[in-house]
Amino acid sequence: MIRNVVHDPTQLSTKAQPATKLDTAVVTDLLDTLKANSENCVGMAANMIGINKRIIVVDMGVLPVAMINPQITKKAGPFQTSEGCLSLTGERPTTRYQTIDVDFLNQTFQRQHQTFTGFVAQIIQHEVDHCEGIVI
Numbered sequence: 001m002i003r004n005v006v007h008d009p010t011q012l013s014t015k016a017q018p019a020t021k022l023d024t025a026v027v028t029d030l031l032d033t034l035k036a037n038s039e040n041c042v043g044m045a046a047n048m049i050g051i052n053k054r055i056i057v058v059d060m061g062v063l064p065v066a067m068i069n070p071q072i073t074k075k076a077g078p079f080q081t082s083e084g085c086l087s088l089t090g091e092r093p094t095t096r097y098q099t100i101d102v103d104f105l106n107q108t109f110q111r112q113h114q115t116f117t118g119f120v121a122q123i124i125q126h127e128v129d130h131c132e133g134i135v136i
Contacts, residue, residue: 001029002036003049007087012047015133016054019046019068019105023053027066027107030057034064041086043123045130048087056127060120067104070128073113074101083126083136094136096122 006012019026026046034044034057046055054069077098082091100121103113116124129136 002032003029005033005037005086006048006050009088009135011050012087012130012135013133014047014052016045016047016052016131019053019055021109023051023055023068024107026051026053026055027057027068030055031064031066034059037086043127044086045127047130047133054131056124056131058120058123058127066107067102067112067124067127068106068109070102070104070124070131072100072125072128073103075099081122083122085126085136088135092136096125100124102128 029049030044030046033049034041042059044057046053056067056070057064075097078095081096082093084091099117101115102124106112126136
């Protein structure tokens, strides 16, 4: 189901709780909402649709990928950039990393460990910040 996007910085600043298998509908709602906003959005976190769970979805080209309970375990190649967010107006400066390693559960709750680079890595970092209650 397509959900409304949250714009309240206070709600977006709340650290997300770990997701469980009971939260699978949230993954579907996030994917539907990302698709509905695809012209302006390349990633979403569950708190952006009002659900305080550690779930993100990232547009990686062919299909968007869901990451449940993502944890960035390694970062390399820091750089300065400016990012926008569907939940907020304007852009803000931030530090990102060119390469990251991420541990997460996929949509069927299987453990994954992957390395991401470039723009996809940047999107993941932005969405993981949402899970941490960091508003960019």
